[in-house]
Every structure is written in C-alpha cells, then in structure tokens.
Amino acid sequence: MIQLREIMTPVNECLSHKSTLYQAIEIMKRKKWNIVPVINQAGCLVGVFTRSILYQMVLDSRELHTPIGAYMRTDVVAFPVDTPYSIIEKVVENSNVGSGVVLDEEKRPIGLITTTDIVLTLLRTSYSLREQLEAILATSQLGAVMTDEKNQVIFMNARFCDMLGCADEEMIKQNIQDVIPGIHTTELKEMEHDIHRRLKIGSHSTIVRLSKYKTVKGQEGFIALFQNISEVERMAEELESVKRWKTLLQTVIDKAYDGIVMINKKGSISFLSPSLIELFELDKSQAIHQPIDELLPQLGLTRVVKSGLADISDFMEVNGIQYIVHRIPVLQNQQVVGAIGKIMFRQLQEVRERFKRFDSHESKNNMVKQQQRQSESSRFTFDEIITGDYQMEKLIRSVSKAAKGRSTILIRGESGTGKELFAHAIHSLSPRDEKPFVTVNCAAIPEHLLESEFFGYDEGAFTGAKHKGKVGKFDLAHGGTLFLDEVGDMSLPLQAKLLRVLQEGEFYRVGGTDRIHVDVRIISATNRPLEDMAEKGTFREDLFYRLNVISFEIPPLRLRKGDILLLCDLFIKDLNKINGTSITGMDPEAERVMLGYEWPGNVRELRNVLERAMVFAESGKIQLDDLPDYVLKKTPLPSSQPPVLQQNLLNKAEQDVIQLALQKTNGNKSKAAGLLGISRSVLYEKLKKYQTKCP
Incomplete structure (x- = not known):
C-alpha cells in the first residue's frame, strides 16, 4: 500500500494573508513550487497562492509590496496525511489546480501533492512490481509468456x-501459435475458461495454464504459465520402481524359508517375517517395537549392534525344532544403525548332508590337485607373482613378452628370489603350456646320476639299472619345457652333452645306440656368475652363449622393500590355512624390523621367518619378540631410529601396498579391502591419510 508521506513534497515554509507579492515570488522561485500554502496565526491552512494568481497580479500591475490576502484561493484541495492513495489519485485527477495540500492531525500544512508526484510514484511502483513479479517467476521456476x-x-x-x-x-x-505448438486460433477464440494441458516445450515436459487478461486498450490478451514436470515425472518413475522393488522384496521375505528379524540401534524390533512369527509363536502387533532382549533374548542380536561384527550362533532349539542364527550388522555411513537376524531352521538336516558331500568332494579335489602338483606340469602364473615395485613390474612385462616365443631363457638371481616361480610362469604363458614342464635341480642330483637323469638309460646299461630301462627328463619334456635349476653346478662333461642336445635336438640314452630326437625349450636358472666361470674354464663358454639368448635378473628383496609387507600379508593368509593359525597381522614394531632387515635369503627366508613367528605368536598379531634372534641382532631396534624416520618408512610401505591392491582390483575399494584383509572403513581412513587416488 502506497503511503501519502512517500509521495508528497515536504513543506517547511508558508504564506499568510498579509504576506506580500514579493515574498510569494521569492518562495516560488527558491522552492520551485507552483502553489504555496497560506496559513492563519494558528498555523492552520486557510488558502493557497498559485502561479496563476501570481500572473494575474502582475497583469494587474500590482506593486511587489501588495498583500496577497485579497488574491489567495480558498477552494483548496487538502488531504489528511492518512488519506488512502486511491482517493488522492481521483481527487487530483479531477482538480483544476492539479495539486493538493497535505495536512497533519492539527490541520497544519506539511506537504504538497501533485499529478507529477503521482505519475512518478506509479512508475516506481510499476518497476518494483515488475521486478517482484520476475523474481517470483524465477523462484517458482515457472516459464511465462504474455501476448x-x-x-x-x-x-x-x-x-x-x-x-x-x-x-x-x-x-x-x-x-503465440508459432511459439507454443499445440495452441490453435479457434481454441483461443472460443476460450471461456482457463486451459490446463500437458505440452512438450523443447526437451521438457510441462503443464501449461493459459489465461485471459485485459490489455491497456481494454481488449483481451493471453498469459501462459509453464510448469516443468520432467523432474516430477522422473521422481514418479523412481517412486514406482521403489514400490515394485518393495513389493518384490516383501514377497521374497514372506515366502522365504528363513525367518528374518530386524532391530534398530536401540534394540527395538522394527520388522518380523511371517516364518519367524510362526516359529516362535509370536503376535506381530504386540512384537513390533518391543525390545529384542525381552522378547527373543536367545537370538543375541544386540551384541552385534555393539560390536559391528557378523557372526553365526551354535545350534539352538525351540519346540523341538533346531535352528541357527546368522547375526548381521546394518551399516549406514560406516555407522552401525541396527542388526538383522536370519534364522535358519527348515531342512537343516539336508543342509548337513550337503556339507558332508561337499567336504567329501573337496577332499577328492584336493587329492586331484596334489596329484597334479606331483605330475610334470607348471603350477604358477604371472598373476601369482605379487609385487608393488616398479622395476619388478617392468621385469614381469618384459618376461611375459619373452615367454610367448621359443627362445632359451636364463633366469639369474640370488637364492630365494623366486627363479623357479618365474620359470613356471613363463611356461604357463608360452604356446607349450599344455605340454610337460619338467624340472631338474642340477645341484641336488649326484654328478654320476645327472646324465642318466637327463637322458635316461637302456636295459642293462650299468649294474643296478632297471630291467626295462628308464626314460630321461628330456624324453619327459618332449614338446614342452625343461627347467634346469642351478645350471652353474653342472659338470663339464655333462655340459658338452647338453650343448649337443641344444644344437642338434637329439641325444643317446646311457648305454643306448639309437638317436632320440626331442623338441624341448630350455629355461635355466642360476645364482652363480656364469661369465666369470666361463672365463675361468669352469663353465663352457659356448654353452653359456647358448643358454644366454634371453637373460634377466630378479632383484633381491632388499632392493624392493615395498614388497616386504605386501608379501607378509599374502604369506600370513596362506600359512593360516596350512598351519591352522589365526594371525591377523604384525605389530608396527615388528613391521619396522622386517623392513629394516636385509633378507639375504630373500622371499624364501621371509616366508620361513613368518612361519616361525606365527607358530610362536601368543596374540592375534606377530610381536617383536616372536621374530628370530638373528633377525633382531642384524636389524637396528626401532628405538635406535628417529621415530619420524621409522614412521615414514612404514607409511611408505603401507601406501605402496594399498596402491597395488587398488591396481589389482581396478579401483574397487571393497575388493581391495578384502585383498588387504581389512575392513572398508579402515581402508577409507588410510586412503584419506595418504590421499591415495584410485587408478
């Protein structure tokens, strides 16, 4: 509502009936007023002196000192200060003076109101209303069109x-028909009431409301308001989908054999399935919202809410029916907000029988696997070579390329670095992977037996020979791969015969006269310096060049310490299965010692140390005292290093392990947490700590 004080021009000077023409002219000139109020001695309005009166007195040749009292107008348009704007607008519009005087409660002039003031006020109001209307439309997300x-x-x-x-x-x-498709001329002409309709505007689904309004010329125009309902339709589809899933889930729960109960964080029952109500003979209306520990304390669900760990109960019984309870915590934003109890009681005897058959089948599978391990075949692939070291990963990529060819490969490395593991992996990736993989440890077999092991012997070849002779390793490896471990320990005479096989692809059995043709790929391994041995004459130079077609060296564990904790996690899981232990990890001080030790025996020594420590560990984690004395003596104690350096070393190793796990699982955090043997919440904390990004 427009207030009169907002429109009027304030008045702080007035005339009296004794005022002179000069005084009136002076006020009008200075104030630029067209009228000046005239007041009595009490200050009340008695008339006005206007510009037209001024002109008349000048035309009448009145002197400047002439009093104005005889000329002032008494038919004054005056308004109390609280007069509504609508009344002022009509009075001023019909007044010949075109101006009015605003009076206070005591009838004293306090302002002037003119047609100009009203017009300017209307303009300001119109602009304000337009801005408000546009703000309302923008806030309401309505589209608007006016014609x-x-x-x-x-x-x-x-x-x-x-x-x-x-x-x-x-x-x-x-x-408007060209702007809004779907609105026709005939429809506009015959329109009597507002039209509501669904229309497609661009890519948006809308509801349009079309209304008439009076234009400034008194004729009819149209206003169309558009409400975008695309988001509403999407929400409706999602709601419908949720309803379908809810119905389906309710049907599954109602028909499920298992009984299901759900409690909230406070331990109150929020859901019961029909089968559970039937098993425990409950009244659903009375059971909902009741404390679970009062109604079904034997289920033990509240302790799952406290611990956040799922578990399974022992066999229990109700009304002669045996059942077991699977207790599962319900997590929301990594916080426990309740628990679910799944009660399995139907056909438990059949489940037991299934488990018996499964155990029997598993035992048979283990026997088959054991037999396969004992047979002449490779047992490992490159996927089983665990590392987070850049150089090792680069080496694996290079060896993988070489594995697909036919060339002879020489594997170098210190004892315990995994040379045999690489040999198995090369064969598994080669075109010969379905053919035999035969291993000969040149250092473990007595020298006088090596030739017969390699080439076999015929019947009666020497005293003590088997009646039907023996097939050698080259025969067994025909079409496949022969792995010569510790090839540097082979005698010179045998080296000569091996060279002939490599060059000619044929050999003679011990005591035999027939040439045996073979197709064998040779992979050899050694921890000895064959170049130096060749120079000294203890290893045939020509054989060395024949074996050294493709050569690579596995770095020792001390040069890739980022792999230590990674391998520890892997070995702990493996040894837990083998030895029946339940070790979950290592104490931070023990980890620091493991990282500080030089590991001369490499990966083999690491596994052996872990196995010993796990046997002696008295808690769930390997402590410092569980490690062998020789490891502790050769490693600076954690206290001898600055704590910051210790922690940095441990953090770097842990960060490398997490990064590798994420790479192995293509960024899947749940799988990475399972691979690392930690919960997702712990993994998230470590990712935040190290600011590790997914690959």
Missing part, C-alpha cells in the same frame, strides 16, 4: 527461453 490483443508475444521470461532454447528477442512479436 497483446493480436495474440502477438510481448513478453517471455528467462525460464521459458531456457525451456525453448532461444533468446526472447527472437520470439517477440511472433504469434
């Missing part, structure tokens, strides 16, 4: 332009 009496667009807001995908200047003066 004139010729159905031509005279306004459209920004929201409608966004819907239509155009600028407003492109649509102004166009017919």
Whole structure:
C-alpha cells in the first residue's frame, strides 16, 4: 500500500494573508513550487497562492509590496496525511489546480501533492512490481509468456527461453501459435475458461495454464504459465520402481524359508517375517517395537549392534525344532544403525548332508590337485607373482613378452628370489603350456646320476639299472619345457652333452645306440656368475652363449622393500590355512624390523621367518619378540631410529601396498579391502591419510 508521506513534497515554509507579492515570488522561485500554502496565526491552512494568481497580479500591475490576502484561493484541495492513495489519485485527477495540500492531525500544512508526484510514484511502483513479479517467476521456476490483443508475444521470461532454447528477442512479436505448438486460433477464440494441458516445450515436459487478461486498450490478451514436470515425472518413475522393488522384496521375505528379524540401534524390533512369527509363536502387533532382549533374548542380536561384527550362533532349539542364527550388522555411513537376524531352521538336516558331500568332494579335489602338483606340469602364473615395485613390474612385462616365443631363457638371481616361480610362469604363458614342464635341480642330483637323469638309460646299461630301462627328463619334456635349476653346478662333461642336445635336438640314452630326437625349450636358472666361470674354464663358454639368448635378473628383496609387507600379508593368509593359525597381522614394531632387515635369503627366508613367528605368536598379531634372534641382532631396534624416520618408512610401505591392491582390483575399494584383509572403513581412513587416488 502506497503511503501519502512517500509521495508528497515536504513543506517547511508558508504564506499568510498579509504576506506580500514579493515574498510569494521569492518562495516560488527558491522552492520551485507552483502553489504555496497560506496559513492563519494558528498555523492552520486557510488558502493557497498559485502561479496563476501570481500572473494575474502582475497583469494587474500590482506593486511587489501588495498583500496577497485579497488574491489567495480558498477552494483548496487538502488531504489528511492518512488519506488512502486511491482517493488522492481521483481527487487530483479531477482538480483544476492539479495539486493538493497535505495536512497533519492539527490541520497544519506539511506537504504538497501533485499529478507529477503521482505519475512518478506509479512508475516506481510499476518497476518494483515488475521486478517482484520476475523474481517470483524465477523462484517458482515457472516459464511465462504474455501476448497483446493480436495474440502477438510481448513478453517471455528467462525460464521459458531456457525451456525453448532461444533468446526472447527472437520470439517477440511472433504469434503465440508459432511459439507454443499445440495452441490453435479457434481454441483461443472460443476460450471461456482457463486451459490446463500437458505440452512438450523443447526437451521438457510441462503443464501449461493459459489465461485471459485485459490489455491497456481494454481488449483481451493471453498469459501462459509453464510448469516443468520432467523432474516430477522422473521422481514418479523412481517412486514406482521403489514400490515394485518393495513389493518384490516383501514377497521374497514372506515366502522365504528363513525367518528374518530386524532391530534398530536401540534394540527395538522394527520388522518380523511371517516364518519367524510362526516359529516362535509370536503376535506381530504386540512384537513390533518391543525390545529384542525381552522378547527373543536367545537370538543375541544386540551384541552385534555393539560390536559391528557378523557372526553365526551354535545350534539352538525351540519346540523341538533346531535352528541357527546368522547375526548381521546394518551399516549406514560406516555407522552401525541396527542388526538383522536370519534364522535358519527348515531342512537343516539336508543342509548337513550337503556339507558332508561337499567336504567329501573337496577332499577328492584336493587329492586331484596334489596329484597334479606331483605330475610334470607348471603350477604358477604371472598373476601369482605379487609385487608393488616398479622395476619388478617392468621385469614381469618384459618376461611375459619373452615367454610367448621359443627362445632359451636364463633366469639369474640370488637364492630365494623366486627363479623357479618365474620359470613356471613363463611356461604357463608360452604356446607349450599344455605340454610337460619338467624340472631338474642340477645341484641336488649326484654328478654320476645327472646324465642318466637327463637322458635316461637302456636295459642293462650299468649294474643296478632297471630291467626295462628308464626314460630321461628330456624324453619327459618332449614338446614342452625343461627347467634346469642351478645350471652353474653342472659338470663339464655333462655340459658338452647338453650343448649337443641344444644344437642338434637329439641325444643317446646311457648305454643306448639309437638317436632320440626331442623338441624341448630350455629355461635355466642360476645364482652363480656364469661369465666369470666361463672365463675361468669352469663353465663352457659356448654353452653359456647358448643358454644366454634371453637373460634377466630378479632383484633381491632388499632392493624392493615395498614388497616386504605386501608379501607378509599374502604369506600370513596362506600359512593360516596350512598351519591352522589365526594371525591377523604384525605389530608396527615388528613391521619396522622386517623392513629394516636385509633378507639375504630373500622371499624364501621371509616366508620361513613368518612361519616361525606365527607358530610362536601368543596374540592375534606377530610381536617383536616372536621374530628370530638373528633377525633382531642384524636389524637396528626401532628405538635406535628417529621415530619420524621409522614412521615414514612404514607409511611408505603401507601406501605402496594399498596402491597395488587398488591396481589389482581396478579401483574397487571393497575388493581391495578384502585383498588387504581389512575392513572398508579402515581402508577409507588410510586412503584419506595418504590421499591415495584410485587408478
């Protein structure tokens, strides 16, 4: 509502009936007023002196000192200060003076009101209302279009332009039918009430409300308001999908053999399945919202809420029916908000029988696997070579390429670095992977037996020979791979015969006269310096070059300490299965010692140390005292290093392990947590700590 004080021009000077023409002219000139109020001695309004009166007195040749009392107008248009704006507008519009005087409660002039004041106020109000209207439309997300009496667009807001995908200047003066498809001329002519309709505007689904309004010319125009319902439709689809899933889930729960109960964080029952109600003979209406420990304390669900760990109960019984309870915590934002109890009681005897058959089948599978391990075949692949070291990963990529060819490969490395593991992996990736993989440890077999092991012997070849002779390793490896471990320990005479096989692809059995042709790929391994041995004459130079077609060296564990904790986690899981232990990890001080030790025996020594420590460990984690004395003596104690350096070394190793796990699982955090043997919440904390990103 417009207030009169907001429109009027304040008055702080007035005339009296004794005031002179000069005084009136001086006030009008200084204040730029067209009228000046005239007051009595009490200050109350008695008339006005106008510009037209001034002109008349000048035309009458009145002196400047002439009093104005005889000329002032007494038919004054005056308004109390609390007069409504609508009344002022009509009075001023019909007044010949075109101006009015505003009076206070005591009838004293306090302001002037003119037609100009009203027009300016109307303009300001119109602009304000327009801004408010546009703000309302913008906030409401409504699209708006307005036409004139010729159905031509005279306004459209920004929201409608966004819907239509155009600028407003492109649509102004166009017919509304061209702007809004689906609205027809005949429909506009016959329109008596507002129209509500669904329309497609651009890519948006909308509800349009089309209304009439009176233009300034008194004719009819149209206003169209558009509500975008695309989001509403999407939400409705999602809601419908949720309803379908809820119905399906409820059906599954109702028909499930297992009984299901759900409790909230406070231990109150929030859901019971029909089968559970039937098993425990409960009244559902009375059971809901009751404390689980009062109604079904034997289920033990509240302790799962406290611990956050799932578990399974022993066999229990109710009304002669045996059952077991699977207790599962319910997590939300990594916080326990309740628990679910799954009660399994139907056909438990059949489940037991299934488990018996499964155990029997598993035993048979283990026997088969054991037999396969004992047979002449490779047992490992490159996927089983665990590392987080860049150089090792680069080496694996190079060896993988070499594995696919036919060339002879020489594997170098210190004892315990995994040379045999690489040999198995090379064969598994080669075109010969379905053929035999035969291993000969040149250092473990007595020298006088090596030749017969390699080439076999015929019947009666020497005293003590088997009646039907023996097939050698080359025969067994025909079409496949022969792995010569510790090849540097082979005698010179045998080296000569081996060279012939490599060059000619044929050999003679011990005591035999027939040439045996073979197709064998040779992979050899050694921890000895064959180049130096060749120079000294203890290893044939020509054989060395024959074996050294493709050569690579496995770095020792001390040069890739980032792999130590990674291998520890792997070995702990493996040894837990083998030895029946339940070790979950290592104490931080023990980890620091493991990282500080040089590991001359490499991976083999690491596994042996872990196995010993796990046997002696008295808690769930390997402590410092569980490690062998020789390891502790050769490693600086944690206290001898600055704590910051110790922690940095441990953090770097842990970070490398986490990064490798994420790479192995293609960024899947749940799988990475399982691979690392930790919970997802712990993994998230460590990712945040190290600011590790997914690969």
